Amino acid sequence: MRLNAFLARAGITSRRKADELIKAGRVTVNGKNGQLNSNVDQNDQVALDGKAVGAQKLRYILINKPTGTVTTLKDPHGRKKIIDLVNISERVVPVGRLDWDTTGALLLTNDGELANQLMHPSFKVNKTYTATVQGELTEDKLNKLRRGVMLDDGPSAPAQVRALTSSKIEIIIHEGRNHLVKRMLGTVDLKVTALHRSIYEELDLTELRPGQWRDLTKKEILQLRMVK
Ligand code: URA
Numbered sequence: 001m002r003l004n005a006f007l008a009r010a011g012i013t014s015r016r017k018a019d020e021l022i023k024a025g026r027v028t029v030n031g032k033n034g035q036l037n038s039n040v041d042q043n044d045q046v047a048l049d050g051k052a053v054g055a056q057k058l059r060y061i062l063i064n065k066p067t068g069t070v071t072t073l074k075d076p077h078g079r080k081k082i083i084d085l086v087n088i089s090e091r092v093v094p095v096g097r098l099d100w101d102t103t104g105a106l107l108l109t110n111d112g113e114l115a116n117q118l119m120h121p122s123f124k125v126n127k128t129y130t131a132t133v134q135g136e137l138t139e140d141k142l143n144k145l146r147r148g149v150m151l152d153d154g155p156s157a158p159a160q161v162r163a164l165t166s167s168k169i170e171i172i173i174h175e176g177r178n179h180l181v182k183r184m185l186g187t188v189d190l191k192v193t194a195l196h197r198s199i200y201e202e203l204d205l206t207e208l209r210p211g212q213w214r215d216l217t218k219k220e221i222l223q224l225r226m227v228k
Helices: 003-009 015-023 112-119 139-147 180-187 218-225
Strands: 027-029 046-048 051-053 060-065 102-109 127-134 160-165 168-173 191-200 213-215
Touching: 003 015, 003 027, 003 046, 003 112, 015 027, 060 218, 102 112, 112 218, 127 180, 139 160, 139 180, 168 180, 180 191
Parallel strands: 102 191
Antiparallel strands: 027 046, 046 051, 060 102, 060 213, 127 168, 127 191, 160 168
């Protein structure tokens, strides 16, 4: 792997900042100055300012995101960050975004390759949401949502949609566009008052209260790697 990716995975810093450390001559590989295009593996001795840097264990975490938390790593408004709820030494980051007021299943990992795969539009990760809405829920509206509705950044893909009660609908999508569910429902005059992601691919929130998290099992990680 690239030297900057190795440093990022070791929890030192981001890839971009790692490049600055490399350019500044602070990183060595097997005793020689590291280069931006250096490739390293577990057998190489990488050091920063003379101190050995070890590869980080890969972690895959499912958290039940509470409302009022941001999924970004920095927040200019000083709001609570989801990563602050996961107190571990590895540098995990959220896979995709949920809005500040959205609750539910969120994956965090330091496996950049899997994260990129899951966020790539060509991989169809199923995300199941329950939306509490204001407005009349009609079969005609549900059908429109099922077929796909026109949004300012293009049409939404066909979705599975069903009414759970007169004010709650379940919607299963695989796209990852910003505020997608709220915008889709907005086109049929449904205002979302609460949004919860109950399932991310096969991962549900059994035994996780808001704010709680757990590591994925080996089987769950393999299943995520198989998503196409
Ligand atoms: N769609 C939204 O509108 N918000 C989310 O947080 C996720 C999907």
